[in-house]
Amino acid sequence: MHFHPPTTFSLYSTLSRHFSSTTKLPKLSKIPSRYRPKAIHLAQKALTDYLHTTRSLPFIYAEHISKNALFSLSDVASKVHFSPSTFFKSFQRFLRYHPINEFEFFYESIGINYHEINGFLPPNKFFLSEDSRVLNAAFAFSGFGFPWNRLGELYREEISIFSKNPSELSRKLHGFKDYGFGSVTVIGIGLVFPYVLNGKTELGNEISALFDDLGKLFVDFDLLNCVEGNVDAWIEVCRKIKVFYDLGCEKGKMGELMGKRKSIFLEYPEEVLVNKVEFFCRLSVNKSDVGLLILERPEILDFDLEDQMISVLGLLKHFGMNTKELKSISEKYPYVLGRHKMVNLPHVMRALDLQEWFFNKMRSGKHHLLCTCVVGNEDLDKDYKGSLDIIQSSRTSIHTLQKLNFYVFHQYILSYMISTLLLHNTIYIRSYDKN
Structure with a gap:
């Protein structure tokens, strides 16, 4: 034995x-x-x-x-x-x-x-x-190099694959290598995009478009020589690529842009990419536009969009809003003003009905301002004075000033309550998206 x-x-x-x-x-x-x-x-x-x-x-x-x-x-x-x-x-x-x-x-x-x-x-x-069909299909995949204990991922996603003739599966797998991919790369593609192994006629155009993108990214932009030659590394790369397709980015048209931004797939963990995507998706903008934003402005992946503190009025001014516009915001939404954690910014923008305005600023190249709008404790007096000047010049200055004084007096209590409510909303939306 x-x-x-x-x-x-x-x-x-x-x-x-x-x-x-x-x-x-x-x-x-x-x-x-x-x-x-x-x-x-x-x-x-x-x-x-x-x-x-x-x-x-x-x-x-x-x-x-x-x-x-x-x-x-x-x-x-x-x-x-x-x-x-x-x-x-x-x-x-x-x-x-x-x-x-x-x-x-x-x-x-x-x-x-x-x-x-x-x-x-x-x-x-x-x-x-x-019932040897399933076993023979597993033999074919394992013989090509698929990890035996990961074949269940294929079986769950595309169970019909395991009823196919093993010779047909082998021909298909080796055919993918004609694109210039090695066996390990093909395995990563197959595990993350299992529908390419199904061979359904109605998916022919989609599969062709996918491989056009992957060919440009892997071969034309030489990602093949930048990734470790093991299955886990290629699965991670392919999973990060899939994030953009899941957002609605069109297959067949993303290869060149992905290739120019291949650092996204090499330097950042999948968790970082997903967290940034979720942050901007909470603005309730078009999801494919979120994907394009990340591809066009990959430096966003380096930003801390979680625990940094921001001033609402300070951020709006930082992004170019004039005094008249700030005054209008103060009159309409006094309960949203104050300091919040960066993670709650999407919900703040939605509460102000400024989500499209803010997202367009990101797309137009103002994304770097997110790094310089953080408010520390030493800036609290400046933040208060700026809010005070705007409110005093408004038509409802007395009423709003009373509110401002109340808010400042209970600064930390209110900040905690609003942040908690917004965070609860964040968790609810994440749960809803997953379902």
Whole structure:
């Protein structure tokens, strides 16, 4: 048998990822805690031997399944009497007389959540040989280089792919390399844009447009030589590209602009990109315009748009609003004035009905002003005096001045309350967008 025992560190790392999961493994109460890693290792060996020798699976795939199905494996192990000296043989005997549902192990091994597997199991089938289409498709993907335990991502998104002829899948995957991409790049594209593997006629133009963009970005602008040659690196790059398409940026027309701004895909984590996108989407402007803003002004990704404090009137003046306009804002929206965290700026602008005005300032090149409009504690007196001058010259100066004095007296209380309400609105909108 060709099973190679893992090192202590690799086995510990593998088990830690699963035992620390929010989904708890079946309790191995029959096995003393000090023996559990060894028991799992022996169970993996026995299962690999069973799938390879008894069920005639190629060894490499039998090993993939046994190493990546710890929940299913632990469930079976909990039913087997444990003894350090006999557990391996006991587990083998259990498999001979108690056939397992091989589809459960297979689906977990490719990355399907253990507690969701029942929704994927074929009815009245127990052995992989009873429905070999899914398994053969997995063989084709794995043979090309796809990580076995990430095939579930493909299966979830485009389940019909796994009913295709393995030779057809291999031809399609190798055909993508004709664009000048390496195998690892094709894998990243396939995992992030799985519909390209489906081959549906109605998606032909969309797929062609996507590869036009990717060809320009990866080949013409040489991104291929700037990314590490591993699957995870290419998945991250492709996920960042997908952010712009999800915003509505048109496929087939973004390749050159993305290529000129390839630093976005090389230097910034996906989380930073998504956070900035969400910030500007909260302005309720066209989402595709948000994507274009980030591509046209990538330095925005360096801005702190979370915790910095801003003065509403100070920011409006900073962005070019004149005294007359500021006076009008003070009269109409006195309850919005004051200091806020930068993260609440989109909701402040919407409350002032200035979201389009503000966003157009961003698009026109005034985005850099966001870095210089922050108000510190030492600027509070100036902020107050500026507001006072504007209000005193307004038609409702006495009434509004009383409000201003009240607001300043309760400066921190009001700032906290408004920020909390706006932050609650932020959380609600983020939740709504995700749904």
